[in-house]
Amino acid sequence: MSIEDLESVALAMVAPGKGIIAIDESTNTIKKRFEAVGIDNTEENRRAYRELLLTTPGLNEHISGAILYDETIRQSTKDGVPFTTLMKKNGIIPGIKVDKGPVPLAGFPGDVVTEGLDGLRERLAEYVKLGAQFAKWRAVINISEDNPSSTAIEANCHALARYAALCQEAGLVPMVEPEVIMDGDHSIEVSYEVHEAVLRSLFNALYEQNVMLEGTILKVSMVIPGKEADEQAEVEEVAEATVRVLKTTVPATLPGIVFLSGGQTDEQSTAHLNAMNRMGPHPWPLSFSYGRAMQQAALKLWAKDMKANYADAQKTVFARAKDNGLAALGQWNAK
Numbered sequence: 001m002s003i004e005d006l007e008s009v010a011l012a013m014v015a016p017g018k019g020i021i022a023i024d025e026s027t028n029t030i031k032k033r034f035e036a037v038g039i040d041n042t043e044e045n046r047r048a049y050r051e052l053l054l055t056t057p058g059l060n061e062h063i064s065g066a067i068l069y070d071e072t073i074r075q076s077t078k079d080g081v082p083f084t085t086l087m088k089k090n091g092i093i094p095g096i097k098v099d100k101g102p103v104p105l106a107g108f109p110g111d112v113v114t115e116g117l118d119g120l121r122e123r124l125a126e127y128v129k130l131g132a133q134f135a136k137w138r139a140v141i142n143i144s145e146d147n148p149s150s151t152a153i154e155a156n157c158h159a160l161a162r163y164a165a166l167c168q169e170a171g172l173v174p175m176v177e178p179e180v181i182m183d184g185d186h187s188i189e190v191s192y193e194v195h196e197a198v199l200r201s202l203f204n205a206l207y208e209q210n211v212m213l214e215g216t217i218l219k220v221s222m223v224i225p226g227k228e229a230d231e232q233a234e235v236e237e238v239a240e241a242t243v244r245v246l247k248t249t250v251p252a253t254l255p256g257i258v259f260l261s262g263g264q265t266d267e268q269s270t271a272h273l274n275a276m277n278r279m280g281p282h283p284w285p286l287s288f289s290y291g292r293a294m295q296q297a298a299l300k301l302w303a304k305d306m307k308a309n310y311a312d313a314q315k316t317v318f319a320r321a322k323d324n325g326l327a328a329l330g331q332w333n334a335k
Contacts, residue, residue: 001171006215007255009133010173013093013217014256014285017325018064022260022291023053024097024136026069033292037303047075052302053295054083054092056314062325065093065134067175067289073130084131095134095175096127098163102140111152114139114159117166124170134173136219137163141180143194143226153201161205168215175258175289177219178202182263184226188233191223192241199249213253219289220246221262222272235268239275243282252283259286261293266320267334269293270327277330287328294320 013020025033030049031041039045050072053059066087073096076082084094100116114137124135139156141148156178164174178198180191199220206213223241225233233241246257261269269290276286297320302313326332 003168003212003215005171006168006173006212009093010215010217010255013064013134013173014258014287015064016285017329018062019288019290019321019324019328020065020067020095020258021053021059021063021294021321022067022136022289023050023072023295024067024069024095025291026101027071033299037300039303043071046071048078048306049299049302050075050083051077052310052313053298053317054087056317056321058318059321060091062318062321063092065095067095067097067136068132069097073127073132082131088131093133094131095136096130096132097138098123098127098135099137105152105155108147108149108152110142110144110147111149112140112142113152113155117159117162120163120166121170124166124172128170128172132172134175134217135163135167136175136177138177138179138219141178141194141198143181143184143186143190148194148198150197153198154205157198157201157205160202161209161211164206164211164216165209168212173215173217174211175217175219176202176206177260178221179260179262180221182221182224182227185228185230186226187229187231188223188225188237188241191225192245195221195223195245196249199245203249203251213251214255216254218250218254218257219260220257221260222264224262224264227263235271235275238272239279242272243276243279247283250284254284256285256287258289261288261290264293266293266297270323270332271334273324274327274330274332277328280330285328288324290320290324294324
C-alpha cells in the first residue's frame, strides 16, 4: 500500500460526522463486562454479541470503522459471512487490536509498558490477509505521586512508534493510543502536564522511526481530572484544556484525532466531544473511538432477553452512534 492509500483510509476513518466503534475487548475484559450483566462468557455469546453490534441497521451512517479483537476478526455471522466481509460490504473499515497489553515496567513501580512487538510483523501480515485495514496499539500512562516516570513515557512512545512503522510497512494505518488513565486524585492541571509530555514524546518517537503522519491516526484520552479529585471540571474546561494540549503538541499533517471514553459516562464523553467541535475549526477532525460508551446501554438491554431485546439493543447502539456522530460535528444537543 502506498502512502496515498494509507492516507485515504485514514481520512475515511475520520470522515465528517463519523467515528470508530471499539469492540476489541480481550477475552478477559469481555468476561468482566458479561459477568456484570449476567451473560455466560462463551465463544458463541461473544460472537453473537459482536454480530449484534456490527449488523446494527444504519450503523455506517455514523460509524466509519470498528476495532476488532484477534478472535473476532476470525469470526463470521450466524449465516457464515466473515465479519470483515460484512463490514466492507457495509462501508465499515475493519481494524485490529495488536498489542499484548501492559505489564509492570521493571525498576519503575507503578509504571507499565505495553508488550507485543515480538512477532508483530508476521501477525500484521496475517491480519491484512484476514481483511484488516488499520490496527491499534494502546499504551497506558498512570498518574500518581511518583508516576509517570519519564522512562515510562519514553518506553511506551518508543514501542508505539515501532508498532506504527511496522503497520505502515504492512499496509495498515496505525492508530496510536497513549491513554492517560483517569484513576487517582490528580487535578486537571496535572492531567494537562502529563498529556503534554506524552504527546511531545510520542511525535518525537514517530518522527525518529520514519512514521508517515499522513497515514496515522491518534487515539487519545481527554484532559480530565482524576476520578477521586476533589474538584471535577466543567464540560467547557475539559474541552478547552484538551484542544489546547493537542494544538501545542500534534502536527497539523495528522489526518485526524479520535478520543477514547476512558471511564467517562456515555453523556460526558459525547458532551466533551461536542464542546470541542463547537470551538473549531481545528487543524484536524476531532472524532470518537468509543468502546464502553458506545455499547454499555445496549449490552444491559440484550442481557435481559437476548432474543426479545435484540432489535431494541441495536436501536440503542444506533442512537449512541448518532449522538456521537453529531458531537463530531459540534451539532449534538443534550435534550
